[in-house]
Amino acid sequence: MTIEPELCKVEDALGILVGKWKPIILLHLMKNGTQRFSELKRSVLGITQKMLTKQLRELEDEDIIERVVYPQVPPKVEYSITEYGKSLEPILAAMHEWGTNHTIHKQQKLMKKTTEQSS
Amino acid sequence: MTIEPELCKVEDALGILVGKWKPIILLHLMKNGTQRFSELKRSVLGITQKMLTKQLRELEDEDIIERVVYPQVPPKVEYSITEYGKSLEPILAAMHEWGTNHTIHKQQKLMKKTTEQSS
DNA sequence: CCGCATCCTAACTGATACTG
DNA sequence: CAGTATCAGTTAGGATGCGG
Numbered sequence: 001m002t003i004e005p006e007l008c009k010v011e012d013a014l015g016i017l018v019g020k021w022k023p024i025i026l027l028h029l030m031k032n033g034t035q036r037f038s039e040l041k042r043s044v045l046g047i048t049q050k051m052l053t054k055q056l057r058e059l060e061d062e063d064i065i066e067r068v069v070y071p072q073v074p075p076k077v078e079y080s081i082t083e084y085g086k087s088l089e090p091i092l093a094a095m096h097e098w099g100t101n102h103t104i105h106k107q108q109k110l111m112k113k114t115t116e117q118s119s
Numbered sequence: 120m121t122i123e124p125e126l127c128k129v130e131d132a133l134g135i136l137v138g139k140w141k142p143i144i145l146l147h148l149m150k151n152g153t154q155r156f157s158e159l160k161r162s163v164l165g166i167t168q169k170m171l172t173k174q175l176r177e178l179e180d181e182d183i184i185e186r187v188v189y190p191q192v193p194p195k196v197e198y199s200i201t202e203y204g205k206s207l208e209p210i211l212a213a214m215h216e217w218g219t220n221h222t223i224h225k226q227q228k229l230m231k232k233t234t235e236q237s238s
Numbered sequence: 239c240c241g242c243a244t245c246c247t248a249a250c251t252g253a254t255a256c257t258g
Numbered sequence: 259c260a261g262t263a264t265c266a267g268t269t270a271g272g273a274t275g276c277g278g
Contacts, residue, residue, distance in 0.1 A: 003146050013218035023129040088217070167272060194278085
């Protein structure tokens, strides 16, 4: 590989995924397609309105998601992944796979430690 | 793709890369191999001893890097990527590539905006 | 040389109440 | 319904000094 650390753009990509709820919001939109604000709020368990709004704005600013407002009463706002945003899918998939494996790795490490102590 | 958001492990992987200096530390170790603490300190411009120590500990706790202490005076401590840690390389590479492209994407967006305003 | 401890600030996150 | 505003708690990051 050998990325020149001085020219590293990893942080730029990282910055977009970071935020306590961003990956899960993206996954919901990727899985279910267009979603209303309230649908997302229900889907992303535990998130507050304020946080959902904030994270959506940040993703929108990076062109990862699109926001469509229907001028009606009551208001209706729909969010969806942009074509550009879809380019993040392979990265999310890779991280999910690595993360899944890492969970196993940590469990094995823990079991080994426990075994050693009990012997 | 379709990762079940409820079973999402993206955050686990993300947590390991997050930290203002972790990606760059990893890239230095991946590029240059084993490095002493002081070498890393010199390489990672602007980092404080405290932060370098902290980030290295966190990476060590996840088995991404290995820490070898030589019991001598003055002390000598070497850090290197573990075999397991190398499995992160493809992800870093993918993120770097995406980040590089995203930088271009943002510049184009900015230029378009500027053009529209001047017209 | 390496790293810990302390103090400090800014940013992030959350609970809650209010508005068109 | 989809936000905004305010306040309070938590955490990340940085400056500095001490110690083996």
